Amino acid sequence: MEGLVKRYPKSPVNAVDGVTFSVERGEVFGLLGPNGAGKTTTIGILTTRVRRTDGVARVGGIDVTRDPVRARTQLAVVPQRTNLDRSLSIRQNLIFHAAYHRVPAAERNRRADxxxxxxxxxxxxxxKPDYMSGGQSQRIMIARSMMHTPQVLFLDEPSTGLDPAARLFVWDRVRDLRDRGTTIVITTHDMDEAATLTERVGIMDHGKLLALDRPEALTRSLPGKTTLEVALAGADGNMDAAVAALARLDGVERLEQLEGSGGQVRLYVAGDAPLMVAPVAGALSGFGITLSDVKIGEPSLEDVFINLTGRALR
Amino acid sequence: MSAPGVDVPRTSAPGVFLAVLWRDVFVTGRELPVFLAQVILQPLFMLFVFGKVLSSLGYTRPGYAHLLFPGVVALTALLTSLQSTALPLVLEFSFTKEIEDRLLAPIPTALVAVEKIVFAAMRALIAAIFMFPIGVLILGSVPWRSRGAPEFAVILVLGALVGSAMGLTMGTLVPPNRISIAFSLVLTPLLFTGCSQYPWPTLDRLRWFQVVTAFNPLTYVSEGMRGALVPGVDHIRPWVCVVALLFSLAVFAAIGIRGFIRRAID
Incomplete structure (x- = not known):
């Protein structure tokens, strides 16, 4: 898609504001961003349910605005909220879906089973779908979307509201599909999901695509390769001076005071984080402050998002 | 999104249309007794009270029942199809979202709307035809002329289609939270200004009301039915009824389909 714009009537701002990206065949692509970032609208345009204001969107090479009918043969959508047909049984949901897509009768029975x-x-x-839990509905909708063997599958927030086991199950199915050559586009506000599942991830906020790369590449691009989170305990009066001293330490590229947690500080360090523990402890002792907790971490996509927008994902 | 030059399957609109129609037939077919009870109760009571009770008590002239019957068939056809599109559409669009899977079928969105019109009209035809045995049961006999059969069929089909197009218009234009209010505001006037219970030409004694009824499409269904079944009673000429119904169908279908597309695509 190129320069995609969507402005809803009566809205002063664009819900999607000039977004351009392309997804390779067989790729698992993620759109990561907070609620209201424009992910679902982007998916809506690509799946012919939202009319774009400007730009071009193609699925499987087909322009979704000019030829929505043919585009629909290429794609499938698993929405955030269940939209299963409540008048039909689970099996009939699958079979009718295939019938809408002109899958021959014998074939649709075989695939449903x-x-x-x-x-x-x-x-x-x-x-009936009414008796299904959220996780089961999600599974049924994924199964339904596979009935007409789409080229591109769109999953909108696939694991929101799922328990961990159901989430892993969904992830496994996504990997199965990728192995069969299906292109998969996932929206999520869960950075673990984006990091584990996707090959490339686009970070969206306020309708704009802020960054797009492989998750590892995005995190590696951050100043400071690894992080050291330390909890400080001791003389409150010296706290600010102590934190300033930490920021001046050799090897500390950036320092972040974590919100609402008093003496919690995150250091982005250039070298190995464990080697920084001793210098940090040394610097603090001069102020009468001790380390009460130390956590070493790789920077996550959440840090990428914070770095790009200056605020947390959730 | 992926490389161009992909082998794209051809789509067949009639095939997809039939699959979408089959879904509705399949779902309603299983609930046929419930469906019939739902749509036949109101005309049944109207026939019973106006056609049987009032005439047994001597409040209506002899022959009134036969004048009433075509009007009740007309009313059954139009109101059944109106209710069969408006209410389910509101539910499917706003609450269950279950129509989404069909909106993503490889078929123009307008044809999904046409499917709704056709299906509701089919329900209405079944309900209207059921009025004949019910009429025989309640009134003892119902008017029927085989020579009027083609005219009867044309008016019945048109009436059913107009009703579903009106339902589509209501179901897509009225905000979901207002639909029950809209129904009570629209249904009762529609029911009593449609010449079901009285022939239109006799209204010249009540001129203003005659003008009001001329704006209700149901009037032309009722009058067309009388022309087909009881031509002895004064009625609006058949070709006028057909033209008026075709006009209503064109107007309501155009508004309804546009409303449907607006609901389906943001």
Whole structure:
């Protein structure tokens, strides 16, 4: 998509504001950003449900604005909220979906059985969606989206509201699909999900794409390769002076005082973080302050987001 | 999103349309008794009270029941189709979102709206035809002329289509939280200004009301039905009814389909 813009009527700002990116065939691509960043609207445009204000969006080479009908043969969507057909059983949901996409009758029965098995829903095939938990609905919707073997699958916040086991299950299915050559676009506000699952991730905020790269490359681009989080205890009067001293230490590239946690400080360090513990402790002792906790971490996508926008993801 | 030059499957609009229509037929088919009870109760009571009770008590002239019956068939057709599009659409769009899967079917969105019109009209035809055995049961006999059958069929189909197009207009233009208010405000006047219970030409004694009824599409369904089934009763000429109904269909279908697309695509 190139220069995509969406402005909703009566809204003073663009929900999607000049976004350009492309996804390779067979790639797992993530859009990461807080709620309201424009991720779902972007997906809406690509899946023909939202009319773009400006720009070009193509799915599988097809312009979604000029030829939405053919674009729909190429794509499938798993939305945030369940939209299963409540008048149909689980199995019928799959079969009718395939019928809408002109999958021949024998083939749709075979695929439905296969997918119900794969998703551990074989015994639930005749149940109605009303009796399903959030995780089960999510699984059924993914199974449904696979019924017409789309080229591109859009997953909007796939693991919101899922328990950890259900989340891992969804992740496994996403990897299966990628292995079969399906292109997958995921929106998420969960940086773990973006980091674990996607090959490249675009960071969105206020309708703009702020950065786009592989998750490792994004985190590596941060000043300071690793972080050292320290909790300080001791003389309160010296705290500010102590923190300033830490920032001046050799090897500390950047220092961040963590919000609302008093003596919590995060140091972005150039070298190995563990080697910095001794110099930090040494610097603090002069102020009568001791270390009460030390945590060593690689910078995460959350840090990338903070670095780009100056605020936390959630 | 991925490389161009992909082998893209061809789409077939009629095939997808039939699959979407089949979904509605399939779902309603399983609930046929509930559906019939739901749509037939109101005309049944109208036929019973106006056609049977009042005439048994001597409040209506002999022959009134046969004048009433075509009007009740007309009312059943139009109101059934109106209710079959408006309410389910509000639910599917706003609450269950279950229509989304069909909106993503490879078919122009306008055709999904047309499917809603066609399906609601099919329901209405079934309900209207059911009025015949019910009429026989309540009134003892109902008017029928095989020579009027083609005219009856044309008016019935048009009436059902107009009703569903009106329902589509209501269901997509009225905000979901207002739909029950809209229904009570629209349905009752529609029910009583549609010449179901009285022939239009006799209204010249009540001129202002005659003018009001001329704006209700149901009037032309009722009058067309009388022309087909009881031509002895004064009625609006059939071609006028057909033209008026075609005009209403064009207007409401155009507004309804546009409203549907606006709901379907942001």
């Amino acid at each position: 296969e997918l119900l098995e794969l998703f551990g829903l074989r015994d639930r095939g005749d149940d």
